[in-house]
Amino acid sequence: MRWIITIAILLALEVYAFQAFRTLFKFWWSLSVYVGITVVVLGLLFYSFYQPTPHGSLTGFRAYMIGAFLSIIALKLSVILWMFGEDIVRLSVFVYRKFSTSSVENIPSRRKFISTIALGLGAIPFLSLLYGMYKGKYNFKVLSYELEFDNLPEAFEGYQITQLSDIHSGSFDNAKKIEYAIDLVNEQESDVILFTGDLVNNLADEMTPWTSVFKKLKSKDGVFSILGNHDYGDYHNFESQDKKQKNFEALVQTHAEMGWDLLRNENREIRRGQSKLKLIGVENWGKGGFKKAGDFDKAAEGVDAKDFKILMSHDPSHWDEVIKNHEKDVQLTLSGHTHGMQFGIEIPGWFKWSPVQYRYDQWAGLYENAKRFINVNRGFGYLAYPGRVGIWPEITVIKLKRKSASEV
Template sequence: MRWIISIAILLALEVYAFQAFRTLFKFWWSLSAYVAITVVVVGLLIYSFYQPTTHGSLTGFRAYMIGIFLSLSALKLSVVVVMFGEDILRVFIFIYNKLFTSSAENFPSRRKFISTLALGLGAIPFLSLLYGMYKGKYNFKVLSYELEFDNLPEEFDGYTLTQISDIHSGSFDNEEEINYAVDLVNEQESDVVLFTGDLVNNLAEEMKPWIPVFSRLKAKDGVYSILGNHDYGDYYQFASEDKKQENFKDLVKVHSDLGWDLLRNERKEIKRGEHKLHVIGVENWGKGGFKKAGDFEKAAKGVDPKDFKILMSHDPSHWDEVIKNHEKDVQLTLSGHTHGMQFGIEIPGWFKWSPVQYRYEQWAGLYENAKRFINVNRGFGYLAYPGRVGIWPEVTVIKLKRRPVSEA
């Protein structure tokens, strides 16, 4: 029943959009081309879901058909919104003329100018989504922050970390671009590199071709990693539970093959002389149906609230629900997961918007609560829609500073 309703709504929108195009394009061949393009795109999209995919997810040909369908739908939806607004106005004009004037004019006809305007506005998201698939998904950006803390040991004043998240290696299709991005991470020359989950889409084997590339990530204090919701294989239909567990063991081994220190509800100490900071890593903890394998109490056992702590937790809802007011006083949390929905508008320092903000309070960038910070990385890779628009793939660099005593 749900599918029938969805199809009915899509058909209604399609018919409505067609009316706008008919206003602009009077020639039969142009309207035929419009119909043909729509039929071909929908047909190929349906066809793609009947084809096997390498990793059983929204990748490859299927992902690109999803992207093209979304681009075309964005164009049509924009047209529908504008035309619907004009139709409401036409209804009011018709009622007004009937009640208060002697005009014999029947229902006002659509204006070609409005149809042209609607099509022009619709071209913006249409072309943007196509660009996002062509270039946007590898448009890596380095975002740098400097954060001050009262209890940061002097020996760690100026300590730098680089965070990457959501690699989703099963989606990659350009080795040259990924090599460039790994070099970009190394160029930051941070003291430590921290990866906050979702190494793959579903299967450990997705990462194996990329081990030589990502094993080049280096930092003086090493590379630490955690698991994200996609790393457990929960979104793949395995032949048996044993196969699923075998895949998970393989994924854990991949972290080792990369030379990364995988933290599964545990912590490590980074020392400078007699002083230390704690890197705490928990398994995935998310609300709204996502896996809750994370155990912060276990990972932070024995840690003094006065000690400086960096928590790696894939899903930012963990910080919002548990960590930001926790008695352990976690000064800095690093998360990912949202991808910034891979779509949005950002004007640094002034404006930031994405549909994902209606699902997550903390969805991209830096947030603070009572001197406790969380950074939500926008993600290194991409999933489902094979592109990015406005929300670019991110390498985060954070410098830790000790707040002067006079300001503390």
């Protein structure tokens, strides 16, 4: 029944979009090419859902067919919006003439130049989504910030953090690009590297080809990590609960094999002489049906409200719902999860938009509430749509600064 409804909606959209193409292309062969491409993409998309996928339901061939389908849909939806607007004008003109002159007239025909504009503008998201699959998904960007705090211990002046998030290793298909990104991380020479969850899409063995690569991550104080919602295996149909548990245990062991210190509702202390910085890591906590295994109060046991604290929490809704007003006063929270939806428009310092902003108030970059900050990393990898458009894979570098006495 689900497929029948989906097919009915797609057919309705297709019939409407076809009108624009018929206005422009009068030759049967050009219309046949248009219809043929649509049929082939839809056929391969449906076929992909009946093929096994080694690392989950939204990877490999299936993911690329989803990407191709989204590209075509973006083109057609853009065309439909323009054509629908023109149809409203045509119908309004017809009704006006009908009742003002009482003459019998047909609805004005579509204008070719409107169809041309519609197709031209529709080509922008179409080509962008194709580019996102070809180049955008590995277009790694280093985003650097300096943050000032009243209570940062003097010994940690200039302390530098590199944050990674949402690796989703089961989606990778280019070893050289990933090795380049790891080298780029190490070039930052940060004091600590913090990974904020979603190492895999579903299965621990997704990391098998990549463990030796990510093991190369180095920093003065090491690499610390937490779990994201995908790391629990909840989106995979395991044969038994026992196999699911073994998969989870294997994933936890993978963190250890790479030399990463996995924090599961725990905290660590980083020292510089007599000064200390508290690093807190919670398991996934997310609203809207996402797993709530995170327990901040447990993770922050032994941490004083006066301590300078950095919290790693995968889902930014945790900060919004719990952390930003918590009595423990967490100065900096690091999250990921949203991927910035892997699609949007960003003009640094001027404009930032993605459809995901209608779901999350904090979805990409830095946010502040009463001198408490959260950084939402846009993600290292990708999932479902095998690409990125406008929202590029991110390596975040944050330098901690101490406010001078005159500024406090």
